[in-house]
Amino acid sequence: MSPDDLARAGLRLDLDLDGALATVTLDRPEKRNAQTPTMWRALAALGADLPGSVRVVVLRGAGASFSAGLDRSLLLPGGAPDGVEAVGDLFALDDAAMAATIADYQAGFTWLHDPRFVSVAAVHGHAIGAGFQLALACDLRVVTDDVGFSMKESVLGLVPDLGGTKPLVEAVGYARALELCATARTVQGPEAVAIGLALRSVPADALDAAVQELVAALLGPAPEVVTETKALLQGAAGRELAEQCRLEREAQVRRFRALGAGGPG
Numbered sequence: 001m002s003p004d005d006l007a008r009a010g011l012r013l014d015l016d017l018d019g020a021l022a023t024v025t026l027d028r029p030e031k032r033n034a035q036t037p038t039m040w041r042a043l044a045a046l047g048a049d050l051p052g053s054v055r056v057v058v059l060r061g062a063g064a065s066f067s068a069g070l071d072r073s074l075l076l077p078g079g080a081p082d083g084v085e086a087v088g089d090l091f092a093l094d095d096a097a098m099a100a101t102i103a104d105y106q107a108g109f110t111w112l113h114d115p116r117f118v119s120v121a122a123v124h125g126h127a128i129g130a131g132f133q134l135a136l137a138c139d140l141r142v143v144t145d146d147v148g149f150s151m152k153e154s155v156l157g158l159v160p161d162l163g164g165t166k167p168l169v170e171a172v173g174y175a176r177a178l179e180l181c182a183t184a185r186t187v188q189g190p191e192a193v194a195i196g197l198a199l200r201s202v203p204a205d206a207l208d209a210a211v212q213e214l215v216a217a218l219l220g221p222a223p224e225v226v227t228e229t230k231a232l233l234q235g236a237a238g239r240e241l242a243e244q245c246r247l248e249r250e251a252q253v254r255r256f257r258a259l260g261a262g263g264p265g
């Protein structure tokens with residue numbers, strides 16, 4: 001996607017460190033980076049087009065908040081201007097078409113699980129509803145102490161449907177995930193770390209430095225090592241021990257072959 005296409009969808013992409021770092025910025029600060037179907041489709045296209053050089057993706061929000069979630073002006077049927085895709089359009093679809101459209105929306109989130117890179121959400125201000133789910137789509141979250149995570153879908157009579165429920169359960173466990181989704185209560189930085197939702201919570205003015213430090217550490221090992229390790233760990237909880245051991249062996253054989261006769265170092 002061109003920079004103009006991305007800008008029209010409320011996004012910006014910057015490539016740094018010789019293409020190893022992709023920073024995706026939600027760039028509708030005047031609307032607290034409220035998300036739209038157009039943005040989700042652009043995120044999916046951006047993920048599909050990402051150069052092979054990218055080893056870390058950082059997702060951040062411009063302005064006061066990471067993301068205030070779904071653009072609520074697009075929720076009611078007929079609420080959007082002509083030509084603008086709205087979540088409210090779903091009401092007119094039959095069940096299969098509605099589910100297929102939601103699958104398209106989910107693709108804007110699920111690409112962040114790709115083992116080719118590690119994804120990091122830098123979260124400040126608010127991460128509400130779809131904003132919370134976008135942060136959850138990333139492998140790692142670094143947050144500010146005053147951040148407010150809230151899974152607000154229940155207040156709208158909806159469920160979280162942008163791929164957020166699985167990583168939420170994996171991060172905080174079933175009971176805490178249920179409590180957060182059902183009550184929509186707000187979790188701030190220190191609690192987010194305590195319950196496993198975030199890696200680290202820092203004062204707002206230290207967020208960029210904390211993310212930079214993490215990115216540098218993630219870029220330390222050889223790219224294939226991080227990719228193999230992410231793939232191993234991602235599926236570990238769902239596998240039998242014997243299967244996991246088999247996959248470890250296979251990955252290690254590939255590593256030994258890649259290292260060659262000289263061995264590590």
Ligand SMILES: CC(C)(COP(=O)([O-])OP(=O)(O)OC[C@H]1O[C@@H](n2cnc3c(N)ncnc32)[C@H](O)[C@@H]1OP(=O)(O)O)[C@@H](O)C(=O)NCCC(=O)NCCSC(=O)C[C@@H](O)C[N+](C)(C)C
Binds near residue numbers: 032034087130161162
């Ligand atoms: C985030 C917030 C706490 C920030 O407060 P603030 O005091 O810093 O800023 P503000 O003055 O409230 O907002 C600044 C501007 O940002 C706009 N804005 C803020 N959140 C928005 C939103 N979600 N949609 C559209 N505009 C939004 C405000 O209307 C306003 O626009 P204006 O200047 O033109 O008046 C406050 O704006 C707020 O509560 N926003 C609403 C949050 C909300 O309920 N989001 C929906 C979450 S649920 C959700 O995401 C459902 C989704 O997953 C469902 N599905 C999967 C089916 C798609």
